Amino acid sequence: LSEESIDRFRAEFLDMHPYDQSECFEALAEEKRHLVYSYLSPEEMADVIEHVDEDIVGDFIVEMNPTYAAEVLAEVATDDAVDILNDLDKDKVASYLTIMSDEAADEIKDLLHYEEKTAGSIMTTEFVVVTTDMTVKQAMRHLRKAAPDAETIYYIYVVDLDRRLVGVISLRDLIIAEGDLTIKDLMSERIVSVSVGDHQEDVAQMVRDYDFLALPVVDFQNHLLGIITVDDIMDVMEEEANEDYSKLAGVDIDANELNPFVSAKKRLPWLIILLFLGMFTASIIARFEATLDQVALLAIFIPLIAGMAGNTGTQALAVAVRGIATGEFQKQGIPKIIAREATTGLITGLTCGLAIWGIIYVWQGTFFLGFLVGVSITATLFVATISGALVPLLMNHFKVDPAVASGPFITTINDIISVLIYFGMATAFMQFLI
Amino acid sequence: LSEESIDRFRAEFLDMHPYDQSECFEALAEEKRHLVYSYLSPEEMADVIEHVDEDIVGDFIVEMNPTYAAEVLAEVATDDAVDILNDLDKDKVASYLTIMSDEAADEIKDLLHYEEKTAGSIMTTEFVVVTTDMTVKQAMRHLRKAAPDAETIYYIYVVDLDRRLVGVISLRDLIIAEGDLTIKDLMSERIVSVSVGDHQEDVAQMVRDYDFLALPVVDFQNHLLGIITVDDIMDVMEEEANEDYSKLAGVDIDANELNPFVSAKKRLPWLIILLFLGMFTASIIARFEATLDQVALLAIFIPLIAGMAGNTGTQALAVAVRGIATGEFQKQGIPKIIAREATTGLITGLTCGLAIWGIIYVWQGTFFLGFLVGVSITATLFVATISGALVPLLMNHFKVDPAVASGPFITTINDIISVLIYFGMATAFMQFLI
Known part of the structure; x- marks a missing residue:
């Protein structure tokens, strides 16, 4: 596959869903993987990396040229980047963060210090906020601009001037609404949020009970710090189920272990x-x-x-x-x-x-x-x-x-x-x- | 709470999230529950019922006046209604379906015959479809009309004249797009779908791997039959984890069991x-x-x-x-x-x-x-x-x-x-x- 011309590989590979790309990629030998690194841009590689199994993704990052690795990490969703970096050596993490652009490095650093298995450690900071005084039209315009980078745009959080969370509105309600109404008229003030130090298991239980697609994470003064999306919650559920299961069996279960x-x-x-x-x-x-x-x-x-x-x-x-x-x-x-x-x-x-x-x-x-x-x-x-x-x-x-x-x-x-x-x-x- | 005037109860109760409503409701004694039935419209009750624990929801339906119960069931999301009815006696199910409007009854009947734990049994038929020749503007107009009844509007499925699934487009891509483009230009033809007879565990695994919010369900000729949303997938994951766990322990685990x-x-x-x-x-x-x-x-x-x-x-x-x-x-x-x-x-x-x-x-x-x-x-x-x-x-x-x-x-x-x-x-x- 990767022996052939770059164009043909790119055309075929990029036509697949990122999960399928990651499955193909994981199956390659190391020298082939290096070919892939040279064929794909950091953005394209980031999509693949986001779907690679978390037990081995660190090895792939380490084998990349450090500059390329830093660029890939900067493009990966912040919460996923933090997960990857948490499994690497401290000095490797420091060097990637140094090579990276300041903006991306700051976002990652903000998340790196949260304790494992807390809401803070699984949240992402790439969310969309609007303010109460915006009209529906203004909000939609803002949304269109923010959409490509946000983790989800289906729940839009409303904050006051101090970035305190005051409301939430779904994209569904927004697109049905009249263009001249303000966010204040439309938003629900019945907000369910979690605190940044809450255990991920409790967060997962809430998302499951309330059927949310995302949940806002706040500090003790109700400042909006991040959001947790349902795809991360599914990973948490799997992890916690495996943990309970391992406990009963008396063994750390890893069905992937081949040795x-x-x-x-x-x-x-x-x-x-x-x-x-x-x-x-x-x-x-x-x-x-x-x-x-x-x-x-x-x-x-x-x-x-x-x-x-x-x-x-x-x-x-x-x-x-x-x-x-x-x-x-x-x-x-x-x-x-x-x-x-x-x-x-x-x-x-x-x-x-x-x-x-x-x-x-x-x-x-x-x-x-x-x-x-x-x-x-x-x-x-x-x-x-x-x-x-x-x-x-x-x-x-x-x-x-x-x-x-x-x-x-x-x-x-x-x-x-x-x-x-x-x-x-x-x-x-x-x-x-x- | 429910002793007081109807208006005050309604104001307080309806201000809560449906999950919280269901938690309150579950805690009530039977005569209080009957008061709630008389205070709330079937639509309002349906929101509560959708969030009630599945082990006991059947008991609540049965204790309602049958006409009221039928109206509630008609308002509940089709897949949830099917779950509830699957646990009731055959003749009770038949009588509810007779009282119900024909349209709602037909939708439920279509889903009732799928085998338990297949994709068919957890899918819903309340989804939004568009056709390839629609422009973005037309699609958005269609979407606004369909939004209140659809289970999700964040993935929009594209079908041909035979209702065969030919593409998918996310609402995110749709709202960013220019108004005059057609769906055909925008849609992704790289569709991941499941077959109606697939086991729910495999479906859950796919949703988790691909990070989807919903997955289309097709028959063997690729006709779109329904969609499965991520909230149902989380329930499946919990159910399957409990099942594996029960297997290891040699007991059907039910932490709710009080007797x-x-x-x-x-x-x-x-x-x-x-x-x-x-x-x-x-x-x-x-x-x-x-x-x-x-x-x-x-x-x-x-x-x-x-x-x-x-x-x-x-x-x-x-x-x-x-x-x-x-x-x-x-x-x-x-x-x-x-x-x-x-x-x-x-x-x-x-x-x-x-x-x-x-x-x-x-x-x-x-x-x-x-x-x-x-x-x-x-x-x-x-x-x-x-x-x-x-x-x-x-x-x-x-x-x-x-x-x-x-x-x-x-x-x-x-x-x-x-x-x-x-x-x-x-x-x-x-x-x-x-």
């Missing part, structure tokens, strides 16, 4: 932690060695009881993590949730406990072993359900990073609890078992 | 299945009772080995489920993925196996028991990683409902595999253990 050594490196931390927790479980059982020696049959139900505890805990954990993510649980309050989970755990525990008692009685013909396993299952499910819900809720309440509220951790904690309950009871009632 | 009996009913099916699978594991260990009787110490490592197998399987499962959901895995092909997972499993297995050998040697001072557990861990992690990835991939490949590719199932299968490997090896090498 098994890197995959193994991502999965090993949890596995090593579990190894030590598992050794702890083993040492607990070792203390009951005398009990085990007397009734070796006890051992055969260990995986059953530990497995049930692990799974019921994961169910409760999953409900809690999603409840926290969607904001439902904040509304309900911890005591109410725990009371509900405890009742749920008691119901599932009693059901499973009775079932296993019956099954073991029929299978082994031993009344008391079945009773012991049944009671252990009931107690275990009750405790495991509560711990599965309580750990993430407490972590969230105290704003601790909920890594310990992850699936493998809950599972292993519940393993330990279940083994303690089971062997504790077996030892206490040994006279009935032999 | 513990209903929660328990949702969690019990998996727990009962696991109980029987657990009994199967127990019966396998029971076959090794002679081995256990000789070396009771073997039992203490059962939870460790089973737990490691379960967790590594869940990690591989999670990567595979997300890989399938995001389309990454379809690109890579099953053999390549399995080869990579097998290598990953071997690396993690060898690392953990060597670690546990060392730990047990130091702790118990027995060289061979540590070796046995270490080799078991290595073999188990290798097999469990492959099975965690292979099961969902095969299910997806054969288009089987991947309920068996869920977290609890994989965990339990891997429990069984790990116990077989561990006790099989212990029995084979018994002479070294005693």
